[in-house]
Amino acid sequence: xxxPGNTLNTLNTTDTPNPEFINTPWRDPQQRPFIEIEGxxxxxxxxxxxxxxxxxIYRRELFTILGGSGCGKTTLLRMLAGFEKPSAGRxxxxxxxxxxxxxxLRPVNMMFxxxxxxxxxxxxxxxxxxxxxEKLPRAEIKERxxxxxxxxxxxxxxxxxxxxxxxxxxxxxALARALIKQPKVLLLDEPLAALDxxxxxxxxxxxxxxxxxxxxxxxxxxxxxxxxxxLASRIAVMDAGDFVxxxxxxxxYEFPRxxxxxxxxxxxxxxxxxxxxxxxxxxxxxxxxSDTEICTRYEGELAVGSACKIGVRPEKLLISTERPAEQGxxxxxxxxxxxxxxxxxxxxxVRAQNGxxxxxxxxxxxxxxxxxxxxxxxxxxxxxxxxxxVLTA
Amino acid sequence: MNxxxxxxxxxxxxxxxxxxxxxxxLMAYSFxxxxxxxxxxxxxTRWYSALLENEQILQAALLSLEIALVxxxxxxxxxxxxxxxxxxxxxxxxxxxxxxMIAAPLVMPDVITGLSLLLLFVSLQELLGxxxxxxANTITLAHITFSMAYVAVIVQARLANMDQSxxxxxxxxxxxxxxxxxxxxxxxxxxxxxxxxxxxxxxSLDDLVIASFTSGAxxxxxxxxxxxxxxxxVTPEINALTTLVIAAVTIGVLISGWFMLRQLRAQxxxx
Numbered sequence: 143x144x145x146p147g148n149t150l151n152t153l154n155t156t157d158t159p160n161p162e163f164i165n166t167p168w169r170d171p172q173q174r175p176f177i178e179i180e181g182x183x184x185x186x187x188x189x190x191x192x193x194x195x196x197x198x199i200y201r202r203e204l205f206t207i208l209g210g211s212g213c214g215k216t217t218l219l220r221m222l223a224g225f226e227k228p229s230a231g232r233x234x235x236x237x238x239x240x241x242x243x244x245x246x247l248r249p250v251n252m253m254f255x256x257x258x259x260x261x262x263x264x265x266x267x268x269x270x271x272x273x274x275x276e277k278l279p280r281a282e283i284k285e286r287x288x289x290x291x292x293x294x295x296x297x298x299x300x301x302x303x304x305x306x307x308x309x310x311x312x313x314x315x316a317l318a319r320a321l322i323k324q325p326k327v328l329l330l331d332e333p334l335a336a337l338d339x340x341x342x343x344x345x346x347x348x349x350x351x352x353x354x355x356x357x358x359x360x361x362x363x364x365x366x367x368x369x370x371x372x373l374a375s376r377i378a379v380m381d382a383g384d385f386v387x388x389x390x391x392x393x394x395y396e397f398p399r400x401x402x403x404x405x406x407x408x409x410x411x412x413x414x415x416x417x418x419x420x421x422x423x424x425x426x427x428x429x430x431x432s433d434t435e436i437c438t439r440y441e442g443e444l445a446v447g448s449a450c451k452i453g454v455r456p457e458k459l460l461i462s463t464e465r466p467a468e469q470g471x472x473x474x475x476x477x478x479x480x481x482x483x484x485x486x487x488x489x490x491x492v493r494a495q496n497g498x499x500x501x502x503x504x505x506x507x508x509x510x511x512x513x514x515x516x517x518x519x520x521x522x523x524x525x526x527x528x529x530x531x532v533l534t535a
Numbered sequence: 536m537n538x539x540x541x542x543x544x545x546x547x548x549x550x551x552x553x554x555x556x557x558x559x560x561l562m563a564y565s566f567x568x569x570x571x572x573x574x575x576x577x578x579x580t581r582w583y584s585a586l587l588e589n590e591q592i593l594q595a596a597l598l599s600l601e602i603a604l605v606x607x608x609x610x611x612x613x614x615x616x617x618x619x620x621x622x623x624x625x626x627x628x629x630x631x632x633x634x635x636m637i638a639a640p641l642v643m644p645d646v647i648t649g650l651s652l653l654l655l656f657v658s659l660q661e662l663l664g665x666x667x668x669x670x671a672n673t674i675t676l677a678h679i680t681f682s683m684a685y686v687a688v689i690v691q692a693r694l695a696n697m698d699q700s701x702x703x704x705x706x707x708x709x710x711x712x713x714x715x716x717x718x719x720x721x722x723x724x725x726x727x728x729x730x731x732x733x734x735x736x737x738x739s740l741d742d743l744v745i746a747s748f749t750s751g752a753x754x755x756x757x758x759x760x761x762x763x764x765x766x767x768x769v770t771p772e773i774n775a776l777t778t779l780v781i782a783a784v785t786i787g788v789l790i791s792g793w794f795m796l797r798q799l800r801a802q803x804x805x806x
Contacts, residue, residue, distance in 0.1 A: 225703055245706045258704035262722045271718075275709035323708065 166390075167200035168376065174237075176201040176359055177222070177327060182231030184217050191217040193383035194231065204353050204360045206370040208406070209380035215363045218380075219329050222361065223252045236326055246275075251325040255332040257316035259304040265315050266291070266300040272323040286322060293352070294318045310341050317349075321356065328353075330362045334369055346372050367407050371395065379403050396455075397439075401533045404453050411459070411500045412533070413452040413474075417444050425532055427452060431496045434472045440532045451533045456503040458529040461490055461515065466524045473524045476500060478515055490515065492523060558781065565774035572769045582775040592760055592776060599740055599757040602671060606678035607735035611728055613679065614686025614735075619720070621687070622694040623702075637691075640684040649748030652677045656749060669751030677749040678739040685738065686731035693727035694720075733791075 167173040175198035184192040192214040199205045209215045220226040222233060224245035232241045240248050251272070260268050269290055273283045291297040294314040304312055313336070320328055333349065334342045350373060353360050364370050370377050371391040378388045379402075387399040398404035401412075415427040418435060425440035427450060436452060444450060460466060466473060476492035479499070483506075490502040500523060508514070515521065565583075569576025586592060621634055640648065656673050659665055666672055701723070705715040721728075743758040750759070764773055 223703075223707060225706075245703070246709045246711055250707075252704070252707045254700040254704055256698050256700050258698060258700040260701060260705070260719060271705065271710075272708035275714065319704075319708065 167203070168198070173200055175199060176203075176236055177361070178232075178234040179222075180232045180234075182218070182221060182233065183229045184214070184221060184226055185229045190383050192221070192228075195383075195385055197378065197385070197388070199359065199361065201359055202353075202357050203375045204350065204362065204373055206362045206364060206374035206377045207380055208364055208367060208370040208377050210365060213380045214383040215365075215380050216331060219252075219331055219361065219363045222327070223250055223329050224248050249326040250329060251320040251323055251327075252329040253316050253320045253331065253333055255335060257312050257336070259307075259312050259315050259319070261304050264301050264303055265296055265307070268304070268315050269318045269322055272319065276323070290318045290322050293321075309336055309338075310345065313337060313345065317352070321352070321358070324356075325358065327359045327361060330360060332364055333362060335364070335366070342369070349373065371407070379406060396531075398453070398531060398533070401451070401453070404531065404533055408455065409501055410453040410455055410531075410533075412498075413454070414496075415450055415452045417446050417448050417450055420444060420446060427532065429472065429474070431494060432472060432474045434527070436472055436527045436530045438528060438530050438532060442532075442534060444532070444534070453531040453533045454525050454529060456489070456501040457505075458525045459500070459502040459504075460524045461492070461502045461504055461521050462524070463515070463519060463521055465522050470527055471524045472527045472530065473522055475520070475522055478517055478519045478521055481513065481515065481517065483513060488513065490521075492521060494523075561774055562778045562781065565771060565778040567771055567774075570771065572771060572774065582771040583779075586772055586775050586779075589772065591755075592757070592772075595755050595757045595760040596776075598671060598754065602675050602678060602746075602756065603736045603739040606675045606682060606739045607732050609675075609679045610682040610735040611686050611732045614683040614731060615690050615724070615728055617683065617687040618690030618694060618724075619716075622691050623720075637684055637687050640681045641688065643681075645742070645744035646748075648681055649677070649745040652680065652745065653748045669749060670754035673749045673751070674746045674754065674756065677745050678735075678742065681745065682735035682738050685734050686728070689731045689734070690724055690727050693724050697723055 177197070177199040179195060179197040179199075181194045181196060182192060183190065183194045195218065207215045207218060217226055221228050224240070224243060228241060232239055234240065235249060238249075240250075260271070263271070266287060270283050270287045273286060278286075287300075288297070291300055294317060296311065296314055296318065299307065299311060304315065307315065313333070317333075330349075334345055337345060346369065349360075360373075362370070362373055364373075374391055376388060376390055377394050379386045379394060381402055387394055387403045389397070394403055395407045398407070398410075401410075404410045413432075414430040415436070416430065417425060418428050419426040423439060423441060424437055425444060426435055426437040428435050429452060474494060476494045478490055479493045480491040482489040485506070487506055488504050490504065492500045492502055494500050502523065564572055564575075566578050566580065567575055568579035568581065617637055621630070621637065652673075656666060656669060656676075660667070666676070697720075702715050702719055705719045706712070710718060741758065742756075743762055746756045747759055750756070755763075761773060761776065764770065
């Protein structure tokens, strides 16, 4: 987004004097959480949509709640906005308990999945609506809407009705309308789902820029793991009404807590293994079809001798026809069963000795008209042992 | 696209002919000079001037219009409230029963509606001394009662199709429930309310059976007068009256069509 800097500075005026920006506030126990969710539940009859969740979100975070359909993520968002009344639990925003406040009294605004742009109002009227409800003087409304129109680059279209706008433009109207009241928290329900792929990628970065410039805390709900990874400061993976794992994008990708999280973010290869030793956060296992022992970080509880699974991401695997060096590597063998050339990389499906299919994603660094490997080639698969993830569920 | 076949054209023409030839014949005979409705005696507008001097018909027409205006307006207000309650007040006790009951008057035979309302008015008169003499007031009440159901159904259908997050968005932006209804819901269901009003108006103008049951001495609506006159034979005067009604309806349809067309033209297709 190319917006003149002065526009943005003026938008920032009512925000508290910029608190020192800390990159990872959740690691600092001194930090006061901005949004605190305690034991929040929502039941619809017998169905438990959200099951006693606890969550702390910090100021200026771009927090993403990720999950499949029906996992309770939208219900959680709607409870933050005030559209659903929690069955139990409390929500505090900036130290104020908002659990019993109606939507129109909460310092929170929402961007809806359908955008919910008022069809009978112009772009200008849509954006001005929130300020009109605050009964602000006309001149101030005009000025603030003008600046917001500039920020989302809709100044030229301010007199249009929503049905004269494209999907991306409608999305900007919805965003501008939700931002104009300078909420403490902006809730976004699947903000990019309705846009086509190219526009989605571009809009992701615009959203991040706007968030960065305005310093508003964003809570985004999405089912798209790529979108969550790109946008988020932290991701909460949700399943069946509860959080499975909360962490930065690289934490949930590289150190998934269980198989559900691991397979939610891209694909992962699973190897059977047996635990050989457990020692203060470090776990050693022996791969069943290899004689290599793998030692890796693990915080769960596993007894010596119990079976577990080792997960390895396809891009961590090295595929070669010659046996690679032993040092620090785990090595196994297989036969190339299928391969797909994708330009920047190739995907190999390798059948391991135990018959399991292993996916390998290899960067095509060399320029060549021929593939380095062919069908039915006997290959070695290896990966740095510390790229292994112990998965139990 | 394929050219429509001659067969399809003839079927279309036949259909329209069946629908409209009787109307055109009736209109033509309203300009007939002869007193006999089936013998052509030359062009004349004398039945129209006779019509304008017929106090009974003019008064009946005025009464019908008055009843239709009042009942359509009240039916729209009450029906909109019922439609809003049924689709927006969430789940409440007896909601499904109420939904069924609101649609029942649509399929109820007029005779039953009329008779039951007559009995209601009679017993109310005995118990409370109200509504007094039956006439325009009781017909209006009866018309509100049954046309309200039509409005409620139309409004409810519109609300069911409306994205509920529009109202939530307005509430999220600081609109209290009343303001949300005023700023968002009502403007968006206004077209449904307008068509509900028009339907209620037409139903009231058209109604003969319920009006006959609920009317008292002296108050006769236009359909009642026409019906009683036709029993003595169709006079060219009735033809003239009907022609005027058709003309009024046609003008109304043209005006609303023009409005709709203008609205469509004002919204170019999205890029």
